[in-house]
Amino acid sequence: MNIKEELTAALQNKTAFEIPLFGGIPVPESTVVSWILIAAITALALWLTHNMKKVPGRKQMVAEMLVGFINNFCKQNLGEHWRSFAPYLGTMGIYLAFANLSEFVGLTPPTKDFNVTAGLAFISVVMIYGASFRINGLKGGLKKFAEPSPIVAPLNVLEIGIRPLSLCMRLFGNVFASFVIMELIKIVVPAIVPIPLSLYFDAFDGLIQAVVFVFLTTLFLGEAIE
Amino acid sequence: MDILNLNWEIIWVFINLGILVFILKKVLFGPVTKMLDERSKEISDTIDDANTKMDEALKTKEEYEAQLLQAKKEAQTILDEAKKRGQKEYELQIEKARQDIARMQAAAQQQAEADRAAMLEGARQEIAMLALLAASKVSQQNMNSDADRALVNAFLAEVEEQA
Numbered sequence: 001m002n003i004k005e006e007l008t009a010a011l012q013n014k015t016a017f018e019i020p021l022f023g024g025i026p027v028p029e030s031t032v033v034s035w036i037l038i039a040a041i042t043a044l045a046l047w048l049t050h051n052m053k054k055v056p057g058r059k060q061m062v063a064e065m066l067v068g069f070i071n072n073f074c075k076q077n078l079g080e081h082w083r084s085f086a087p088y089l090g091t092m093g094i095y096l097a098f099a100n101l102s103e104f105v106g107l108t109p110p111t112k113d114f115n116v117t118a119g120l121a122f123i124s125v126v127m128i129y130g131a132s133f134r135i136n137g138l139k140g141g142l143k144k145f146a147e148p149s150p151i152v153a154p155l156n157v158l159e160i161g162i163r164p165l166s167l168c169m170r171l172f173g174n175v176f177a178s179f180v181i182m183e184l185i186k187i188v189v190p191a192i193v194p195i196p197l198s199l200y201f202d203a204f205d206g207l208i209q210a211v212v213f214v215f216l217t218t219l220f221l222g223e224a225i226e
Numbered sequence: 227m228d229i230l231n232l233n234w235e236i237i238w239v240f241i242n243l244g245i246l247v248f249i250l251k252k253v254l255f256g257p258v259t260k261m262l263d264e265r266s267k268e269i270s271d272t273i274d275d276a277n278t279k280m281d282e283a284l285k286t287k288e289e290y291e292a293q294l295l296q297a298k299k300e301a302q303t304i305l306d307e308a309k310k311r312g313q314k315e316y317e318l319q320i321e322k323a324r325q326d327i328a329r330m331q332a333a334a335q336q337q338a339e340a341d342r343a344a345m346l347e348g349a350r351q352e353i354a355m356l357a358l359l360a361a362s363k364v365s366q367q368n369m370n371s372d373a374d375r376a377l378v379n380a381f382l383a384e385v386e387e388q389a
Contacts, residue, residue: 013231031238038246045254052261054268060261067258087255091247114230119239 003187010183011176013113030113037098037110066090077222081135085221088127092120093214100175100206103182103198109206111175114168121168124217129160132224144224163220167213174209178202354378 017032019025048063056064070090074082099110110116133141145156178201185194357378 026235028235028238031235031242034238034242038242038249041246042249042253045250049253049257052257054261054265056261063254063258064262067255068262070255071259071262083259086259087251088247090255091243091250094250095243095246114232115236116239118232119236120243122236123240123243 003184006187007180007183011112011180013115028113028115029108030110030116033102033107033110034095034099034116036107037095037102041094041098074218077218078225079222081131081225085127085131085218089214089218089221092124092217093210096120096171096210096213097207100210101203103179103202103206109175109179109202111171111209112179114172117168117172117175118164120171120213121164124167124213124220125160125164128163128217128220128224131221135225167216171209171213174205178205350379350382354382357381 014029015026017027019027045063048059052060052063067090070093071082071086074086074089078085096111099116102109129141132144136144146153147156182194182198182201185197354375358374361374361378
């Protein structure tokens with residue numbers, strides 16, 4: 001029973017503090033961690049891109065490789081419209097990678113909070129269907145639901161709900177599960193053993209899930225706007 | 227249980243991600259993409275420029291080569307013409323010289339013959355005089371009449387015919 005209580009306590013989504021306005025606005029822990037991550041990512045981006053030159057230095061090369069990789073990935077999957085989506089997809093990827101790896105510096109990964117993954121999936125789906133209607137027009141966007149054949153139209157309509165659900169559940173489930181496993185291992189063996197396992201569950205799986213999330217979003221997006 | 231929580235706090239996610247997208251667009255994706263675009267544009271411009279210059283250079287080279295060939299041909303023509311003219315002139319001169327020589331030879335021969343004839347005539351008259359003188363000495367009388375001279379001359383002509 002001791003372990004169960006400890007685990008349950010660790011799994012709670014705590015409220016970090018309350019903003020003393022309008023009778024107190026609670027700020028969840030995931031949001032505070034996100035702020036820390038945003039600050040870190042911004043600092044890193046500023047450090048990488050300050051004083052850019054035509055002939056790149058080492059820092060600029062790293063930034064160019066990263067942005068070039070994301071841009072090329074979007075070009076391949078989204079075609080001519082890549083410019084509008086690359087910054088968002090890239091930001092999402094970077095944020096997820098940082099979020100999933102944040103346990104290494106002792107932070108609770110924000111993606112363990114169901115609100116966060118649901119919010120990200122919601123944004124993705126709004127973007128996918130928004131882009132579809134914006135680029136194909138109202139008629140073309142509706143026509144997309146009858147592709148490749150009108151018979152599958154009901155399934156395509158269902159996908160509006162299924163896609164965000166699968167996106168957020170996949171991400172949440174993976175991060176949550178690895179968090180649970182790591183908490184259990186830490187309770188049982190607090191030293192040394194968690195290191196290689198943490199490398200797998202937090203680093204490897206976390207990065208894979210970040211890639212999968214962005215990759216699927218891009219895939220759906222490419223399908224929607226082609 | 228507050229594990230699978232889906233509530234209004236989701237707004238924080240939208241705010242956070244919106245802020246992050248805005249920041250990264252400003253400091254990472256915007257400037258770096260611009261830089262990459264500029265660089266690729268510059269590279270393609272440079273390559274285009276180099277290609278244009280290369281084409282131009284090749285064209286110029288062809289032109290020069292054609293001009294060189296033309297000049298060579300012209301020089302050859304001029305040289306040939308000069309050679310031909312020289313040859314003609316040479317032949318003309320030679321011919322002229324040959325004719326001059328022939329003429330001079332003919333003149334010299336004529337002169338020599340005329341000299342010889344004059345000398346022979348002189349000699350003949352001398353001999354006739356001598357003969358007349360000798361005959362007059364022998365006959366102890368003057369033999370200077372025209373009849374005598376004709377006689378001697380006839381004799382001499384006879385001798386000449388026999389010689």
